[in-house]
Amino acid sequence: MARQRRRAIQGATIRDVAVRAGVSPMTVSRVINSGDNVRTETRKLVNSAIRELNYTPSPAARSLAGSVPYRIGLLYDNPSTGYLSEFLLGTLDESSRTGAQVLVEKCVETELAGATLGKLLRAGVDGLILPPPLCESAEVLAEIHKAGAAAVGVAPGHPSADMATIRIDNEAAARELTEHLLGLGHRRFGFIKGHPNQTVSEQRLNGFLAALAQAGIGRDAVRIEQGYFTYRSGLDAAEKILDDSAPIPTAIFAANDDMAAATAALAHRLGYDVPEDLSIVGFDDQPIAVAVWPALTTVHQPVAAMARAAVDLVMDEIRRMRTGIGAPRQLLHPYTLIVRESSGPAPQAQGLSSDPAPRPT
Amino acid sequence: MARQRRRAIQGATIRDVAVRAGVSPMTVSRVINSGDNVRTETRKLVNSAIRELNYTPSPAARSLAGSVPYRIGLLYDNPSTGYLSEFLLGTLDESSRTGAQVLVEKCVETELAGATLGKLLRAGVDGLILPPPLCESAEVLAEIHKAGAAAVGVAPGHPSADMATIRIDNEAAARELTEHLLGLGHRRFGFIKGHPNQTVSEQRLNGFLAALAQAGIGRDAVRIEQGYFTYRSGLDAAEKILDDSAPIPTAIFAANDDMAAATAALAHRLGYDVPEDLSIVGFDDQPIAVAVWPALTTVHQPVAAMARAAVDLVMDEIRRMRTGIGAPRQLLHPYTLIVRESSGPAPQAQGLSSDPAPRPT
DNA sequence: CGGCGCGATGTTTACGGTAACATGTCGCCA
DNA sequence: TGGCGACATGTTACCGTAAACATCGCGCCG
Numbered sequence: 001m002a003r004q005r006r007r008a009i010q011g012a013t014i015r016d017v018a019v020r021a022g023v024s025p026m027t028v029s030r031v032i033n034s035g036d037n038v039r040t041e042t043r044k045l046v047n048s049a050i051r052e053l054n055y056t057p058s059p060a061a062r063s064l065a066g067s068v069p070y071r072i073g074l075l076y077d078n079p080s081t082g083y084l085s086e087f088l089l090g091t092l093d094e095s096s097r098t099g100a101q102v103l104v105e106k107c108v109e110t111e112l113a114g115a116t117l118g119k120l121l122r123a124g125v126d127g128l129i130l131p132p133p134l135c136e137s138a139e140v141l142a143e144i145h146k147a148g149a150a151a152v153g154v155a156p157g158h159p160s161a162d163m164a165t166i167r168i169d170n171e172a173a174a175r176e177l178t179e180h181l182l183g184l185g186h187r188r189f190g191f192i193k194g195h196p197n198q199t200v201s202e203q204r205l206n207g208f209l210a211a212l213a214q215a216g217i218g219r220d221a222v223r224i225e226q227g228y229f230t231y232r233s234g235l236d237a238a239e240k241i242l243d244d245s246a247p248i249p250t251a252i253f254a255a256n257d258d259m260a261a262a263t264a265a266l267a268h269r270l271g272y273d274v275p276e277d278l279s280i281v282g283f284d285d286q287p288i289a290v291a292v293w294p295a296l297t298t299v300h301q302p303v304a305a306m307a308r309a310a311v312d313l314v315m316d317e318i319r320r321m322r323t324g325i326g327a328p329r330q331l332l333h334p335y336t337l338i339v340r341e342s343s344g345p346a347p348q349a350q351g352l353s354s355d356p357a358p359r360p361t
Numbered sequence: 362m363a364r365q366r367r368r369a370i371q372g373a374t375i376r377d378v379a380v381r382a383g384v385s386p387m388t389v390s391r392v393i394n395s396g397d398n399v400r401t402e403t404r405k406l407v408n409s410a411i412r413e414l415n416y417t418p419s420p421a422a423r424s425l426a427g428s429v430p431y432r433i434g435l436l437y438d439n440p441s442t443g444y445l446s447e448f449l450l451g452t453l454d455e456s457s458r459t460g461a462q463v464l465v466e467k468c469v470e471t472e473l474a475g476a477t478l479g480k481l482l483r484a485g486v487d488g489l490i491l492p493p494p495l496c497e498s499a500e501v502l503a504e505i506h507k508a509g510a511a512a513v514g515v516a517p518g519h520p521s522a523d524m525a526t527i528r529i530d531n532e533a534a535a536r537e538l539t540e541h542l543l544g545l546g547h548r549r550f551g552f553i554k555g556h557p558n559q560t561v562s563e564q565r566l567n568g569f570l571a572a573l574a575q576a577g578i579g580r581d582a583v584r585i586e587q588g589y590f591t592y593r594s595g596l597d598a599a600e601k602i603l604d605d606s607a608p609i610p611t612a613i614f615a616a617n618d619d620m621a622a623a624t625a626a627l628a629h630r631l632g633y634d635v636p637e638d639l640s641i642v643g644f645d646d647q648p649i650a651v652a653v654w655p656a657l658t659t660v661h662q663p664v665a666a667m668a669r670a671a672v673d674l675v676m677d678e679i680r681r682m683r684t685g686i687g688a689p690r691q692l693l694h695p696y697t698l699i700v701r702e703s704s705g706p707a708p709q710a711q712g713l714s715s716d717p718a719p720r721p722t
Numbered sequence: 723c724g725g726c727g728c729g730a731t732g733t734t735t736a737c738g739g740t741a742a743c744a745t746g747t748c749g750c751c752a
Numbered sequence: 753t754g755g756c757g758a759c760a761t762g763t764t765a766c767c768g769t770a771a772a773c774a775t776c777g778c779g780c781c782g
Contacts, residue, residue: 013738024762029740037760060421060462061738064767074453081648085446089465092453094437096462101421104454230652287442291591374768385732392771398730425737542757 031173090307157199174207194255234259257282274343294341401524451668511678535568555616595620636705655702
């Protein structure tokens with residue numbers, strides 16, 4: 001009776017699907033999970049039954065039955081809220097799909113990471129997800145290693161022998177973005193570097209420089225300033241680049257969108273038109289990229305997808321740590337070049353000696 | 362064998378606790394869930410066993426066994442990323458604790474809410490969480506009602522007869538914040554309103570005006586401008602208030618932190634010192650409140666806690682819809698006045714006729 | 723003093739899925 | 753031609769918890 005009511009309310013179970021397809025529940029399970037050892041014909045049958053009944057596996061049951069009730073920790077420092085919210089969206093999505101239990105902890109200072117980490121480990125987490133910049137903290141990694149926990153680093157600079165990682169190819173992306181600017185005729189550049197505590201900062205710069213080198217453009221046509229990924233630091237760096245007495249660049253590459261947005265704001269204040277007088281490009285494609293005007297040309301980093309992958313990967317890692325076979329997996333996600341309004345053709349055809357853009361007081 | 366390994370790795374089960382306490386698993390379950398019909402002595406025994414074994418109920422098993430495998434939808438429009446990320450943190454936390462399955466969907470335009478909603482309902486969600494401003498969309502609410510789904514509105518203006526709500530007392534908070542300014546000697550004010558599509562905008566204004574009225578300050582000492590909760594709109598509104606030829610206010614109350622931050626930025630650009638020449642207060646205590654300088658005096662809204670409560674509440678609602686008894690619960694969360702550096706004593710002791718603050722070109 | 727009722731606890735079963743093992747069905751080679 | 757192995761599928765048991773029902777002990781009342 002009670003059972004009847006339950007069934008009526010919630011969706012189909014694997015058994016319903018099995019009956020519909022005329023097979024056993026186990027076969028359905030196989031179709032869903034791996035597809036190994038199932039005839040194509042049978043698989044089709046099952047798949048259509050799944051569609052007809054609008055069946056979704058229950059994550060709870062799944063995690064209960066699968067011998068591993070995964071408990072995973074998400075340790076974050078203080079990334080931009082734009083990054084964090086997208087990351088959490090992905091995490092929430094995947095964890096509720098898979099039934100993983102996620103414990104989230106913020107550690108305010110990298111120094112305190114050890115303590116927070118201990119707390120998570122004591123709470124019984126089997127694996128950890130480390131978004132940037134924590135994935136590059138040697139201290140944190142050592143602690144995790146000592147505790148024998150599984151770990152997944154998101155967006156570190158390099159693959160790692162000790163943990164699974166999920167990255168994009170920052171260098172290639174920066175190169176491609178720079179080539180986009182070169183294609184628009186730009187020859188004098190500004191570059192705002194990211195925080196030195198993250199390897200990606202360096203990689204983005206390297207990609208940028210590599211593209212310039214390939215185009216035969218020397219370092220003297222480039223003004224490089226230090227930034228720290230924050231809006232504020234972008235403003236400071238942009239000020240140095242634009243207040244220069246030397247001819248100002250026709251394009252500025254900021255190592256993330258926050259700094260690019262700051263650069264655009266400053267440019268406007270100084271009376272430059274973007275992209276008429278000055279092209280500006282960012283990196284990451286965070287919400288701010290379309291919140292400002294003109295919308296930023298940037299590189300899209302699939303943060304939500306990477307978060308989803310991180311959840312799956314950490315579960316893999318936990319399994320791997322238990323069986324002790326195999327090596328940590330290293331995933332490379334695709335990036336996308338997003339061309340919006342903040343980049344345009346270079347002003348006055350590639351003349352290096354012409355006057356700088358007008359500078360109203 | 363396999364079982365042995367599992368046990369060794371993961372935490373204690375309810376059975377372990379039962380054995381330790383010398384009772385049956387069911388008694389343990391009772392202690393944890395309600396505590397009804399259990400002798401105090403037995404309860405103590407069980408509780409200490411729980412502590413000793415560091416036992417935590419498995420959310421997966423719990424949601425599987427409890428006849429209700431809750432599937433809940435989180436439908437969001439485009440709140441600020443600061444709000445969203447904090448909200449998601451709370452949601453993730455609670456959903457993984459309780460084992461609820463959360464499906465997140467973004468609906469880009471309020472017009473499209475119907476379609477997105479339909480998608481969630483077809484996916485079998487039993488209840489919905491609606492952060493602002495969706496909780497006030499009549500269209501969305503009608504759709505939900507029609508589908509017979511449970512719903513929880515977060516931060517709507519008023520309690521509702523049709524759905525559970527979680528709010529803070531915006532009017533009282535605004536009043537308290539205004540009284541803080543009055544206490545500092547301010548007598549000429551600016552106010553930047555929030556988006557008219559949200560009732561809270563109105564309530565914050567009302568609280569502000571109520572405090573002024575109580576202090577005997579007339580409307581002529583107040584300059585009110587329309588804003589829309591965005592940084593950009595705050596900038597525009599602040600410009601109108603500060604560019605006035607009339608004596609500028611000594612304090613500006615912005616209906617949220619984004620707009621307050623914009624006001625502070627503009628004030629600096631115009632050469633005012635904050636809070637020396639001008640006090641600025643915001644609302645919500647979002648990340649931006651401490652990212653700017655000076656850090657904003659504001660009202661802290663416990664977003665993460667409200668999100669956690671929303672998850673619990675929607676599960677209650679689902680249960681309630683099924684049993685058909687009781688009325689939707691209306692929760693009121695506490696707010697906190699946070700005094701930081703952006704508010705200070707009014708310049709030149711409450712003289713109304715004195716010269717406006719210096720205005721460099 | 724016997725039965726009734728209630729509070730405290732135990733037992734059984736189900737939740738939805740998957741691992742491990744069992745079975746069945748071929749094709750291939752000695 | 754018989755047996756063996758690989759692949760396809762079914763069966764059984766169990767994951768950790770809570771609902772439903774069963775049981776037990778005890779006090780109270782007629």
